[in-house]
Amino acid sequence: MRNMLAIADKExxxxxxxxxxxxxxxxxxLLFGWFFYVYLMAxxxxxxxxxxxxxxxxxxxxxxxxxxxxxxxxxxxxxFVMPMITMRTYSEEKRSGTIELLLTSPVTDxxxxxxxxxxxxxxxxAMLLVTxxxxxxxxxxxxxxxxxxxxxxxxxxxxxxxxxxxxxxxSSLTKNQIVAxxxxxxxxxxxxxxxxxxxxxxxTTRAVVSYLSITEHFDDFxxxxxxxxxxxxxxxxxxxxxxxxxxxxxxxRWRG
Amino acid sequence: MMDGTExxxxxxxxxSKNYGRVTAVDDVSFRxxxxxxxxxxxxxxxxxxxxxxxxxxxxxxxxGRAVVAGFDVFDKPLEAKRRTGYLPETPPxxxxxxxxxxxxxxxxxxxxxxxxxxxxxxxxxxRTRVADMADRHCSKLSKGYRQRVGLAQALIHNPEVLIxxxxxxxxxxKQIIETRDLIRGLAGDHTIVLSTHILPEVAQTCQRVVIINxxxxxxxxxxxxxxxxxxxxxxxxxxxxxxGADAAAALAAIPGVKRVASADGRAPQPGDASFAxxxxxxxxxxxxxxxxxxxxxxxxxxxxxxxSRLSPAAFEVESEPDVDVRRELARAVVNRGWGLLExxxxxxxxxxxxxxxxxxxxxxxxxxx
Numbered sequence: 001m002r003n004m005l006a007i008a009d010k011e012x013x014x015x016x017x018x019x020x021x022x023x024x025x026x027x028x029x030l031l032f033g034w035f036f037y038v039y040l041m042a043x044x045x046x047x048x049x050x051x052x053x054x055x056x057x058x059x060x061x062x063x064x065x066x067x068x069x070x071x072x073x074x075x076x077x078x079x080f081v082m083p084m085i086t087m088r089t090y091s092e093e094k095r096s097g098t099i100e101l102l103l104t105s106p107v108t109d110x111x112x113x114x115x116x117x118x119x120x121x122x123x124x125x126a127m128l129l130v131t132x133x134x135x136x137x138x139x140x141x142x143x144x145x146x147x148x149x150x151x152x153x154x155x156x157x158x159x160x161x162x163x164x165x166x167x168x169x170x171s172s173l174t175k176n177q178i179v180a181x182x183x184x185x186x187x188x189x190x191x192x193x194x195x196x197x198x199x200x201x202x203x204t205t206r207a208v209v210s211y212l213s214i215t216e217h218f219d220d221f222x223x224x225x226x227x228x229x230x231x232x233x234x235x236x237x238x239x240x241x242x243x244x245x246x247x248x249x250x251x252x253r254w255r256g
Numbered sequence: 257m258m259d260g261t262e263x264x265x266x267x268x269x270x271x272s273k274n275y276g277r278v279t280a281v282d283d284v285s286f287r288x289x290x291x292x293x294x295x296x297x298x299x300x301x302x303x304x305x306x307x308x309x310x311x312x313x314x315x316x317x318x319x320g321r322a323v324v325a326g327f328d329v330f331d332k333p334l335e336a337k338r339r340t341g342y343l344p345e346t347p348p349x350x351x352x353x354x355x356x357x358x359x360x361x362x363x364x365x366x367x368x369x370x371x372x373x374x375x376x377x378x379x380x381x382x383r384t385r386v387a388d389m390a391d392r393h394c395s396k397l398s399k400g401y402r403q404r405v406g407l408a409q410a411l412i413h414n415p416e417v418l419i420x421x422x423x424x425x426x427x428x429x430k431q432i433i434e435t436r437d438l439i440r441g442l443a444g445d446h447t448i449v450l451s452t453h454i455l456p457e458v459a460q461t462c463q464r465v466v467i468i469n470x471x472x473x474x475x476x477x478x479x480x481x482x483x484x485x486x487x488x489x490x491x492x493x494x495x496x497x498x499x500g501a502d503a504a505a506a507l508a509a510i511p512g513v514k515r516v517a518s519a520d521g522r523a524p525q526p527g528d529a530s531f532a533x534x535x536x537x538x539x540x541x542x543x544x545x546x547x548x549x550x551x552x553x554x555x556x557x558x559x560x561x562x563x564s565r566l567s568p569a570a571f572e573v574e575s576e577p578d579v580d581v582r583r584e585l586a587r588a589v590v591n592r593g594w595g596l597l598e599x600x601x602x603x604x605x606x607x608x609x610x611x612x613x614x615x616x617x618x619x620x621x622x623x624x625x
Contacts, residue, residue: 006364010350017352101348101409104312105365106337253315255275 003107004115011089011119020084021123028081028127029134035073036134039066062144063224071152071222074131075215078160079188085123086167087181089116090249094175103253113245117161117168124160128153148224155221158234162214163188165241172248191215265290265417265447266311271320272471273306280306281317282471288464291444295462295479296451297610303471304451305345308421311449312342325416338367341415341446345422347406351395355386355405358394359412366413376412384408384438400431407438418442420450424457436461455610467610492575492582493519495598496589497568506588507571512579519570568597 015021043066093099102112132153138144166187171180195213199206210216214237217230264287273281281303288294298304310317313329313336322329325339350358359377368376381387384404389397397405403426410418423439424432439461442448452458458465459479467475467482475482496503508516575581582599589596 003365006361010353010361013357014350014352096348096351097344097346098348098350100309100312100314100342100344101362102365104314104337104340104342104344105362106334106367107365108334 003111004118007102007107007112007115008119008122011116012122015085015119015123020088021126024081024084024123025127025130028077029130031077031081032074032131033134035070035077036131039070039073040138042066062138062142063148067138067144067149067152068222068224071156072215072218074156075159075218075222076192078156078163079192079215080185081127082124082160082163082188083167083181083184085120086164086171087177087184088171089120089168090172090245091175091177091180095177109246109249113168113242113249117164117242120164120168121157121161124164125157128156128160145224151224151226152222154226155218155230158221158231158238159214159218162234162237162241165238165245166191169241169244169248172245172252188214264288265292265325266294266449267323268307268311269321269323271307271310271317271322273303273310273315274318279471281310283320284468284471284473285320286466286473286476288447288449290447292464293439293443293448293450293462295458295465296449296468297453297455297458297465298451298468299453302468304453304468305421306471307468308342308419308449308451312340312419313337314342338413339416341410341413341418343403343406343410343418343420343423345425347402347409349394349397349402349405349409351393354391354393355381355397355408356390358405359408362409363412368413376414380408380411383411385434399426400428403427403431404435407435411442416447418446418448418450420448422452423450424452424454432457491602492573492585493570493598493600493602494573494585494589494596495519495568495570497595497597498592502592503569503589503594504571506592507573507585510581510584510588512576512581512584513573514576515574517572517574519572568595570598572602 015024043062046065090099093102103109135149139146167180167184170184170187171177174180174183191212191214193213195206195210195216197205197209201209211233217233220227220230266286266288268284268286270283270285271281272279272283284303284307286294296304296307306315309315311322311324311329313333316330324336327336327339329336350361353361356377359380360373363373363376364370378387381390384407386401386404386408389401389405394402394405403423407420407423410420420439424435427435436457439448439450443463450461462479464476464478465482466473494507504516504518507513573581573585582601586596586599
């Protein structure tokens with residue numbers, strides 16, 4: 001545990017020792033802010049219309065009409081920015097030879113992998129944390145429900161975890177950061193768009209394909225529903241990614 | 257630990273390592289006693305790094321076993337690693353960390369208790385003389401400092417065993433001497449295996465040498481014993497101010513002299529020898545053996561017609577073992593009225609042993625010509 005934390009700490013520091021950590025947080029909150037603004041304006045317009053045309057009642061539901069869409073778009077932003085977090089994790093250590101230090105230290109492979117995973121997850125959590133400033137603004141000007149928002153954030157964290165474990169695995173395959181980054185991005189893209197094929201095929205294929213799609217499972221979270229089915233999917237996805245990483249590191253050892 | 261006291265601290269038993277079809281290490285066995293410095297010598301690509309990586313638990317061998325500090329590196333990797341410090345070929349530094357942060361991190365993952373860590377970091381920084389760079393980022397360090405921080409990193413948990421892969425590579429002469437002194441100072445408390453392809457380094461630092469070539473151990477002995485194999489070849493470097501066949505013939509006529517060879521082709525000017533060798537060995541003291549090694553085999557007197565034009569002339573005189581021909585050489589020159597400009601022994605070095613054992617098919621049987 002202490003070893004794992006030491007490595008996670010080192011990983012997290014290394015993000016902030018270089019500009020990458022700041023760029024990630026800045027870029028992510030900028031994009032998030034843009035979508036936030038767009039959705040807020042759209043919502044504003046819609047709710048005004050609803051008031052004019054006599055919806056009256058409780059007014060428009062900000063959770064359903066704005067936050068859900070915002071979260072879904074955030075999922076897409078994550079897909080684009082995550083490869084930048086994970087591409088260097090293993091590749092850089094292999095290229096610079098520091099992997100020799102880690103692998104000859106009295107730490108297990110699992111501790112190294114989990115350390116790297118949680119280090120990256122911590123950066124990602126920091127990115128999400130910054131976006132909560134926008135949410136706080138929303139609470140100031142309106143009265144959304146907090147539970148669906150919390151569910152959405154949980155979903156984002158889990159989905160991000162899947163991307164991170166996949167990215168970690170791909171990074172462990174190559175010495176070249178660019179290759180790792182690009183492959184990771186391509187893989188994420190596939191996991192996202194895989195359900196597009198499903199739309200025009202038989203119900204069985206569609207069911208299988210949409211089960212595979214990472215973003216498909218996020219939909220309920222975005223709506224504010226925590227379904228154990230989806231949570232379980234993400235957790236097993238993360239475990240599988242970390243398992244593959246462990247196998248990759250181990251086989252690298254044997255091959256030399 | 258129990259059996260660690262009876263066995264060598266490091267036991268390597270018949271290890272082999274294949275990369276696909278390529279055999280990098282082939283049935284290598286050796287042992288290192290407590291407190292000893294073992295030199296691991298071989299040309300590039302001989303399998304030194306692979307062997308060291310197996311010893312440090314970085315990779316498992318295809319066959320055989322290695323025991324470090326009483327623990328099998330494959331069955332009990334964590335125990336063995338806890339007792340091993342390793343400096344890889346390129347010091348494994350994180351460019352974004354300062355030296356202090358880096359050593360602290362290494363201390364953490366090597367299991368140095370938190371209470372002792374700060375003091376330990378300070379101790380190793382002082383020991384390896386990097387304390388003045390403690391708050392400098394590793395990316396900003398010069399090659400010499402990187403190497404020393406790498407060494408500091410290997411020492412941080414005060415390991416029983418130190419495995420150093422070319423610890424002096426890329427250092428300047430002063431740093432090389434300092435590093436060697438440091439390594440020698442560490443012996444006793446630590447058992448050290450160091451690899452190098454620089455021969456004088458082995459002679460100066462190691463108590464025992466394993467010469468490895470193409471993945472196989474070709475010789476294991478002390479540096480002295482290895483050089484003693486070359487006792488058959490005592491060679492003198494002689495420079496006289498009268499060149500030519502006369503001089504060569506006169507020298508060859510002295511009893512006990514086996515052979516006289518011209519040393520003029522690349523007359524060793526003390527001082528420029530180091531320029532001639534150019535590479536990292538430039539840092540070694542001017543080393544006449546190098547010229548010797550590059551010299552075309554001995555040219556008996558028939559080559560001397562060419563020498564006659566040259567004045568002064570230099571020769572390498574090879575004598576019978578155990579015969580000191582210096583007195584006779586000097587007399588022969590002076591009696592003929594020539595000036596004796598230089599007379600010194602050309603010591604056969606480990607380099608010759610090395611070239612011999614790594615180029616011959618059966619090094620053990622081959623008598624020294």
